[in-house]
Amino acid sequence: MVRLLISLYLVVITSIVVINQASDYVWQNWVTHAPDELRHAKQVAHVMQAHITTPEQLQASYQGLDIDSIAWLDEQRTQLLNGEVLTTYNAQGQALLSFLLLDNYTLVQLGPFLPSEPASNKLYLFKFISFLVLGLLLIVWLRPLWLDLMQFKRVTEQLAQGNLNVERKTSRFSAISDLTEQFHIMAQKVANLMTDQKQLVNAVSHELRTPLARLKFALAMLQSTQPEQVSGMQQDVQEMESLIDEMLSYARLEIAGEQLSCEEFNLSELLLAQLDKLQGLSGKEITTSISSGVLVNANAHYLARVLQNLLQNADKYGSNRIDVSLIEVEQHIFIKIDDDGEGIAEDQYETVFMPFVRLEKSRNKHLGGYGLGLAIVKKIVSWHKGQCVVAKSKLGGASFEITLPK
Incomplete structure (x- = not known):
């Protein structure tokens, strides 16, 4: 039992550590460094905001707007005036990046851009994959144990049905291999005892019939000379014969139960x-x-x-x-x-x-x-x-x- 608990503990702890390390590595290299059009666009917007200081510089490549040309919410206007890059979305769900130049009047809009994919979706996917891998590792560990338990079931069913030919198939990878070995030894002893019991009852019952028949014959010969003593002895013989019949009937039931229709x-x-x-x-x-x-x-x-x-x-x-x-x-x-x-x-x-x-x-x-x-x-x-x-x-x-x- 200690071996079983230790092996289960090591399998679970090792699996969790390996899965966490692998998940962190993939998360850092796939999610964090993955191309994100909107994130890069924000970086470009910050660079432009820092280097383009006048509308004349902007007109060389972009068309500027004034801040009052769009009906902003108070919170959005405050963010723009504070020098933040504001993200808004059009009717198609595409992102627009807006920021003010240093004059706090000229508005620059970049876009539209496809919105970034929510990282939460990838996080849930990672959790699902991690639990799935952990479950598969536990299944690999549990398979030899499950096979041994199924052997327990088969052996007990065979003994219950009177089948004394106990099969023996053990797995050296199972954490309960010692228990399985002892169980098979016990099952074999039980099968041998059941076989010996049947043979003993049948043999004793049948072998007693011959001397009983001789006793009955001898008592019949003595009936005329000692009737009182013979009468009691005949009752004892009759009782023994009835007992043997009952024992044979009970012994036959053991065999009949194996072929019950x-x-x-x-x-x-x-x-x-x-x-x-x-x-x-x-x-x-x-x-x-x-x-x-x-x-x-x-x-x-x-x-x-x-x-x-x-x-x-x-x-x-x-x-x-x-x-x-x-x-x-x-x-x-x-x-x-x-x-x-x-x-x-x-x-x-x-x-x-x-x-x-x-x-x-x-x-x-x-x-x-x-x-x-x-x-x-x-x-x-x-x-x-x-x-x-x-x-x-x-x-x-x-x-x-x-x-x-x-």
């Missing part, structure tokens, strides 16, 4: 279909407030999994009633599922979505589940660039609300 479908119909399934299995009162014809661009299969998990969750932990609502507000869709169970403590609102997290009290292992249902919900909703939050329900239990973009 979306299309527009009717979310209202999908939610009603899931509610029909729940009503056939649940004895709880289910009230609904579902807007019709709500369309969403998403993956119908995975959103059905989200709705199924949340509805089963409400049925499992609720007491007597479940409320389900679906509304569309501007460019967002809101799905809300409330139950009248014991609810979730506020300090556990975030942890409830973490994998393998099971809450105490009513939400525990005895009711089934391995802490992956809500983690799957959170992951699928995040794939669709949505949000899933939990709060206290108006019914007294838990309230899960999903927000999806259209």
